[in-house]
Amino acid sequence: MKILVPIDGSDCSFRALEFATGMATRYDAALHVVHITDARDEATDAILERARDVLDANDVEDEPDVRTDISLDFRPSDRIGEDVVELVAEEGYDHVVMGHHGAGAVERAILGSATETVMDAERVPVSVVP
Template identity: 35%
Template sequence: MYDTILVPTDGSDASAAAVEHAVDIAHTRDATVHLLHVVDVGTEMSSAASGQIAQQVSETLEQQADDALDDAVSRAEDAGVDYERVILEGNPDTAIVDYAEDNAVDLVVMGATGRAGLTEKLLGSTTDRVMRSTKIPVLLIRE
């Protein structure tokens, strides 16, 4: 039933809990888990000027993506679960939905809250937008 599971992670406690659940499900179903981090370059980079500042912001975002995925990969490896490690750039909810549809994902596992800022509070969460934008089942995990 669940051969391909997608778990987007931003390194937050909520996404770590989602990774744990996704890995557990993948382990029991002999499924592959896709560990995804989306770098929201448009929003993050628009606040930076240019030149050296933009370079520093880009490096920081890349490091955050690596840190979030390193932890998720470690959990998958410890459980003996097959995984794909993916970093994308773009709008997080759109990138998650597009990736899920392009990769025949059977289940998306997401944390209930993540690294939300003022924009997220005003416009709604990435999780909420993903749930409303796909027909793929979304499992919501609370910390």
């Protein structure tokens, strides 16, 4: 089994990562962490370092990856969700674990939701961690 965990630096994405490390250990699955952004900067490096700490603390081997998408200017959450769906198809992931911010209907209408985009694609099972 191959598990993908997209992270955005939020606490809920790191709760999802913690959940996924337990899942990977329990099912002897490969786990991969990805951060999708429009530009790599110091904040990106801090997110990756925090992810490495979680992986190391849970004895999970992975090197978090950064994917750069310069088209994240309009409804970036929807675009990130589409990038995750593409990554699932390209790399053959069996499961996705994502955090969800619990935004209201107005925020989702304006900003979109990466998690909802991945779930709506119905490519693989998705575990949503609040």
